[in-house]
Amino acid sequence: MLEHVAISRAIIESYMKELLNSLRLDVAIVGAGPSGMVAAYYLAKGGAKVAIFEKKLSIGGGIWGGGMGFNKVVVQEEAREILDEFGITYEEFEPGLYVADAIEVATTIASKTVKAGAKIFNMVEVEDLVVKEGRVSGVVVNWTPVRMTGLHVDPLTVEAKFVIDSTGHGAQITQHLLRRGLIEKVPGEGPMWAEMGERLTVEHTKEVFPGLYVTGMAANAVAGAPRMGPIFGGMFLSGRKAAMEILQKLRA
Amino acid sequence: MLEHVAISRAIIESYMKELLNSLRLDVAIVGAGPSGMVAAYYLAKGGAKVAIFEKKLSIGGGIWGGGMGFNKVVVQEEAREILDEFGITYEEFEPGLYVADAIEVATTIASKTVKAGAKIFNMVEVEDLVVKEGRVSGVVVNWTPVRMTGLHVDPLTVEAKFVIDSTGHGAQITQHLLRRGLIEKVPGEGPMWAEMGERLTVEHTKEVFPGLYVTGMAANAVAGAPRMGPIFGGMFLSGRKAAMEILQKLRA
């Protein structure tokens, strides 16, 4: 027989176990877009304790809408192996240019990332950073609807050895350092230039402040590099690059 | 070299091919929630030409938030085999009651549904039905943001042999018949009673008007049966039941 109290208890207890277990992380990732999820996937596979905090209810960031809502996305040759890693179907549109279904891309990456061991906390917004003795060492979290409604409710704090800002072109996490003068500037993404943007998003993926990495469009925004539209190879490679560098440091 | 025009063309051409290909369907499903996606999965596996129209950018309906945002969902014994069919991880909370990660559930079902051959059109709202000679024979679709902004833009029409209303407790598709007096009443979901609600959602999954099926909470809303909260077994079984019945009729 189905009991209401059992259903409520099952949900509360299993969630709280994971929440308490996530208060001290190796890596806290902000934003479950393409670069954030790919980073989480490789970090989890590499044995790190990792959680993603995503302010929306759903994951996927800008993948869902393809271009102008035509829900297809493009991936170039350099990143094809990541489509293969996740088992995503694709078609070759012209040599070196592949088209995939946006919904399959978003959901397959998320599904595999969770199965790999990364915990995703959705509807949870990172409203600030923990900065201790000159190093980012955690995130300050709250329910998204609390922030949306402007209710006066304090956040909670999660400690992490590394934080990844994968919030896209707003680079919202890095902005918290900017407004305190801890970093000098965040010029924002440059005008559209797909080829250059794709190359630079990987190049600019790095630790921009002790303890804080930037990936994907956040990397380009922090560097003032071009935007690129509905092509996702650079996002994937950026996420993997950040994961690999952090794993090395964690092991050091 | 990455060309902007190639990226734009790749997306437009591959999307339009699918859109034109979906103007005449076996089954048009409205709402990419749990029962709608499970129905699409089994229909596609059964060889039907099927598309889901989802008004949000993301799929998953009410799965993402678990209970009160504690992102875990519960499934009972009767539906465990569907978790297994999709390869979703779960834990036994007490005998016959299983807990799974909400994000893994939502994304894994969607990923497998697309791979099975169902096309999902997201950010597309079904604003009305086609009714010809007393039979529902298609859906009237528009971009969701067009409706949200109140812009005066006409829809397009998609023909289908069957339409499934899997829009949840609002039964929004069935409402289009109600306000024209084509069906008599939609009492809406009853108060919470998980056990009864789970049983009845499967029982009430049926063709409520020639050409129109209801599944999941829409089935209970049309029948005035109880709601059930963050337990999803009934949703899954309802979706599968509708798929099986329709497949039989399509083959007839």
Add this chain to the structure above:
Amino acid sequence: MLEHVAISRAIIESYMKELLNSLRLDVAIVGAGPSGMVAAYYLAKGGAKVAIFEKKLSIGGGIWGGGMGFNKVVVQEEAREILDEFGITYEEFEPGLYVADAIEVATTIASKTVKAGAKIFNMVEVEDLVVKEGRVSGVVVNWTPVRMTGLHVDPLTVEAKFVIDSTGHGAQITQHLLRRGLIEKVPGEGPMWAEMGERLTVEHTKEVFPGLYVTGMAANAVAGAPRMGPIFGGMFLSGRKAAMEILQKLRA
């Protein structure tokens, strides 16, 4: 030399002359959509004193967006001659089905309608009807932004021998009679069925209350007939039919 006062005077004086001249009309048309403009065109050509009151700044109603914003519209064989009358370019898509550019359609009809002698008052909303001794005999008008902002400002009144409700599926002018119990019901448009809807919109174009005509989707809404989507032949024919009937009565 360009003088500010001359510019202001030129505009105020020429507008006010037309406004004062329009306080007593043969026909007041509400809504500058396809059926309303076509009616105005034929009425003006037939020598009637006619003005259109349009609540938006721009004319054209639902023409601009084509279907889902793909800005093309469809016209069937029966109404091709009206495209020719206005000199609108079109292509044959399949036998008897023509496609035209939505923007060319909207602007060409409006341009020709004004040139034919019909005055269009845009940004002016008809907020009520004049009803004297059981006959509609005018419209009650106000600036649209006044209504939108809820400011408490009285309207002005325009007398007319006939009023045409060409406000689309809302049949907003006929609603003013409905809420006073002067007509019995306005069932609203039925579900989509293009062929039937096109046929019935012409059939239902008629005087529904002494002094009040309905055209286009308003005619179908008052009759409970089907909607038809981005095909405009019926709209055009409805507008012309109303014009012809009213001209006859005016001459009687």
Add this chain to the structure above:
Amino acid sequence: MLEHVAISRAIIESYMKELLNSLRLDVAIVGAGPSGMVAAYYLAKGGAKVAIFEKKLSIGGGIWGGGMGFNKVVVQEEAREILDEFGITYEEFEPGLYVADAIEVATTIASKTVKAGAKIFNMVEVEDLVVKEGRVSGVVVNWTPVRMTGLHVDPLTVEAKFVIDSTGHGAQITQHLLRRGLIEKVPGEGPMWAEMGERLTVEHTKEVFPGLYVTGMAANAVAGAPRMGPIFGGMFLSGRKAAMEILQKLRA
């Protein structure tokens, strides 16, 4: 017999053909106001491949409302020949000052511009520019309602040899260069002075950055020149001037 699928196909196929055909343009014009449409008209007549991207559903910009909604507009002697070119009716208010119906002006120019071969994409917003190797070489486009609703959906890209910013006093396209520091300043329009404003809008019509022209009020905004109110001669002459200069460069 009218088939729904045929109507949908006719619209989708004819639109998509034009959209694909417009991915590589000679000139992309942003804003279907008076200067943008006049520029498009002369460019199309001159044989250039040109499209206008207009964020609203309707074209016409500030023409519709005349002055304070009194829907009349004024044109001075210098631009009378353009009224004649388009076949617009006008009256002489005082020597050298002509008054025309705002609706006739807006719709006649648009009608003739489309017939001349320019494609207008309405409800499409230019959200950024393509800048490659120091030259503006295209526009980044999205559905307006997507931007209005804040949905997270990537844009598409259109390549063009020249871009015209005819977005009015906001100079919204030139702003994209300003916030990246690619141009130094956009002081905005000066206070009202009709005579000076009319003269300067033509004078300031020019290429302000490699590949980017400004016309109409955008030209005055970029130069800090006066505004002029509901007189449109300068707008028309500015559009024609930009067209003539670009045609020369395209032929070079």
Add this chain to the structure above:
Amino acid sequence: MLEHVAISRAIIESYMKELLNSLRLDVAIVGAGPSGMVAAYYLAKGGAKVAIFEKKLSIGGGIWGGGMGFNKVVVQEEAREILDEFGITYEEFEPGLYVADAIEVATTIASKTVKAGAKIFNMVEVEDLVVKEGRVSGVVVNWTPVRMTGLHVDPLTVEAKFVIDSTGHGAQITQHLLRRGLIEKVPGEGPMWAEMGERLTVEHTKEVFPGLYVTGMAANAVAGAPRMGPIFGGMFLSGRKAAMEILQKLRA
């Protein structure tokens, strides 16, 4: 040394213990206004396991604002002993009519109610009832900000032997039964008549459906009895009366 993780853990663990402990209650009270808190106080003192669910962040309902924001409230002779029970300061305005500070009243009652052992869950909205076999047997709860933002998130369920609707004149909890046809009507509060309203609010405090009590203005709304303004004696007596009756039934 203060550790972030310790602070987070302290809060999460102590809250979750109380939440899990409250999934099965003797009495669930909806609304922490005057009648609801007084009922909770006497129930807790009487040994019942009781929790209040309050949709706002703060408790107190209509007490804070006194009359028109003049933050004083009035209590009549009959209820003076309840002011004394809570130790609230008051002054005699005229014989039998006492004035107290609104803030002292609201906060003192809440403080004493919590100390008496009642748990208050604030920012938690009761969105529906549990009804099993014709008896109200619990409440369906969700975070208020989730409801305010319209996010699609399922609720959780709390079982209770009795539910008290102390939501004020909206009688929001009883409305859930009304819209399912489980009770016949909720006429709403009558016009102002303080004396009659005060008397009837106590008289109408009762079990209106198996398992569901109404108190305070909700009692008058369900009975169609008069409202009474910023006098609170009736509220207090109503809360105490409900508590006493329920305690008796719980002990039975």
Add this chain to the structure above:
Amino acid sequence: MLEHVAISRAIIESYMKELLNSLRLDVAIVGAGPSGMVAAYYLAKGGAKVAIFEKKLSIGGGIWGGGMGFNKVVVQEEAREILDEFGITYEEFEPGLYVADAIEVATTIASKTVKAGAKIFNMVEVEDLVVKEGRVSGVVVNWTPVRMTGLHVDPLTVEAKFVIDSTGHGAQITQHLLRRGLIEKVPGEGPMWAEMGERLTVEHTKEVFPGLYVTGMAANAVAGAPRMGPIFGGMFLSGRKAAMEILQKLRA
């Protein structure tokens, strides 16, 4: 020397004296529009203790905007003497039809009404009536901004021998009786018919429930009589008629 405390005290003390003095009135008038102010003027002149409660900051109702914001109003022969009574300037437009400046009309009537001894409480909304033993005997008042912001703040009560509903076509005060079933119906104003509307507004000025008078458009709304636009003679005569009848009853 100007002291802040003296300024604050002067305002608070003089207002509170009037507020306390107005808690028991002969006549409470709701709405400082034309009929309400004229009624107050004659009542005050007749020696009655009268106050107007006006929900806006400013008085005047629909007078300010004239017709469509052209700030002139029209008065017919029958009411010319009331213009003279208040000393308002006017011009004869045609025999028996006078035009006056809307601002002069609104402010002169208000100025004279206050000087005559009527107190106007602005920014105060009447949110309900006092009904004791089948007779309206007062009004329930609150600050308008409190209602606008939805803050939960109780009102205060003012007793009155008579209440006048001069709230215009909404008849908002009479609606409070309607929703309690104390009167049978409020059909609302009929379509425009100036001549009939002007005549009937005076005819329908009467006591519609023991203790409650209706005047102006509220009288027509309660009777279902026509509206009349920016002509104010009927309003003035209605206000005077109500005042005269009530004075007689007060003296009885």
Add this chain to the structure above:
Amino acid sequence: MLEHVAISRAIIESYMKELLNSLRLDVAIVGAGPSGMVAAYYLAKGGAKVAIFEKKLSIGGGIWGGGMGFNKVVVQEEAREILDEFGITYEEFEPGLYVADAIEVATTIASKTVKAGAKIFNMVEVEDLVVKEGRVSGVVVNWTPVRMTGLHVDPLTVEAKFVIDSTGHGAQITQHLLRRGLIEKVPGEGPMWAEMGERLTVEHTKEVFPGLYVTGMAANAVAGAPRMGPIFGGMFLSGRKAAMEILQKLRA
């Protein structure tokens, strides 16, 4: 017999005559608050052709609400003669400090100002200035609801020898010069200090740019002088001072 067309014509014609007559003014005053109306009164009495443009429907600015909505205002000895000039009733609160009814103050001043010959255009917003050859020489006006709704409608222009900015602490008219760099700064009002503020508002009343005067709080805002709360003597004296200075210059 009352004819609709006669009513409409009476209003349109009499308004338009005044509007056309006001296109060339001696003084254009922006804002019908206390200092603007007093200035208009003395200017009109002095024989100047003057109009006030007020963005709200009603006049009076901050007078209506007294202090915190307690609708009484305070006037000190120095300005008592202006109360007498307008015939406003007042009481002495303490030596040299007078209290008056806010509604009587606002409406009596307005009534007398219109009677003195000043035209007030309400619901008309001044959205910019005319600046020719370094001198303010007119205002740019539009309907307020047009601006509120963001509709794209051009303004009209009114020429004036002098413009008075009496828009209060925002000094909204002077801001138009500030953002063009024509004046250096508008520091805004200083913190509260009634005595100092009252003194300085008169002192700072002056021509701040050729052709532009500031009065009342706008004068203090431009000078960075203190605010003063609900005391109005300074406002009155400032308005009179501006009027006197301008009259002298006009006569020069």
Add this chain to the structure above:
Amino acid sequence: MLEHVAISRAIIESYMKELLNSLRLDVAIVGAGPSGMVAAYYLAKGGAKVAIFEKKLSIGGGIWGGGMGFNKVVVQEEAREILDEFGITYEEFEPGLYVADAIEVATTIASKTVKAGAKIFNMVEVEDLVVKEGRVSGVVVNWTPVRMTGLHVDPLTVEAKFVIDSTGHGAQITQHLLRRGLIEKVPGEGPMWAEMGERLTVEHTKEVFPGLYVTGMAANAVAGAPRMGPIFGGMFLSGRKAAMEILQKLRA
């Protein structure tokens, strides 16, 4: 017998007595959060005449929501004695770290503060400061709903020897000095670091401008010190420190 007029009079008279009595204070505290209420408590106990102005209807600031709505708060060893002073229940979570119920904390402190003699004016916003001869000497107050609705209503003024800004991280009162250039900068709170934040909030509690103290998060915002999340010891100690220093100065 309960009389409406008696209830209204009781409330108005007792409130106005307190309001008039509070126009000249020893200390005006802005914000009824933890530091403000604790300061008021100790000031009142020390014999000062003190009032709190709180813009919300309810008191308590950020206490109610605990962390993320889990309504528990944490207090460290150093501040335990203040919990004891107020008689608040708590549990030891780990050595030196105590957990208390958020609702009990908020309401108990408020209840005791009012009983100690401090008057709390809720729904009253401090919109500015009085600054005379270089010293803060009072606050400028208005109803919160007036500000929320943007109604144009002047404030009233309260004189005070000292003002405390306890408005939290916005330091809204100190901002009034900043925008007049009276203090140099308000850097805002730094990133999260609980231990450091708790220590510094006490350290930075001080007189930042003659007559103006800052406490709690406002102290850290003015100093640019770290935020600390749902731990309240520092808030309590800051409030007590400010009280003690001010008492000393008042006695001097």
